[in-house]
Amino acid sequence: MSPIFPVTDLQRALEHYAALGCEVSQHDSGYGFAAMAGVELHLTVVADHDPLRTAAAAYLHVPDADDLAARWAGVERTGAPVDTDYGLREGWHIDPDGNLLRFGSPLASGG
Template identity: 85%
Template sequence: MTDARACPILPVTDLDRALAHYAALGCTVSRHDVTYGFAALAGVELHLSVVADHDPLRTASAVFLHVPDADDLARRWADVPRTGEPVDTDYGIREGWHIDPDGNLLRFGSPLPSTR
């Protein structure tokens, strides 16, 4: 297997709101139908699926995005609420976070300069 990729499926309660949110993050968004859509950014594709009984406290998801520069991504997402500034971790990653309106966590990080 040489061309495998993963596309996480995130539960959402309102597809229009989710698509608008991911567009604000700089994603290219599209929809398959009224219950399923897509958000793509720099080769990463997230699938957004309406789940009627989605409860962010019980059923939210998390995705880790490996990025070249966590600080750059944090700057680009700074005007979107619920984005955390990157910090240096003891496991060699400079890591930040973002939580979408449905409670899905996007963690993003890049290697610390000493670990590149």
């Protein structure tokens, strides 16, 4: 499954996802890709994209939420993971177009 995220500026989006450690590529002037660890996001230019109305979201199940958060720590709008009541350790990241990436891993035993 590959979520499709609306963006207003494809080059900015590709640079942003490259800063997160993704391998990025461009299909044409309005469509690109960001891939990491078997997950691929599709990025499509939507001229009238309004983050308050048309942003998208995806959830990433990762082996270690703290590790991913540490790798993304230098990129703005990344939230440190917290323990949840439902047994996951979760963090978040919001891209420049308001799209949300939530990520989480199981809590360590006894945590």
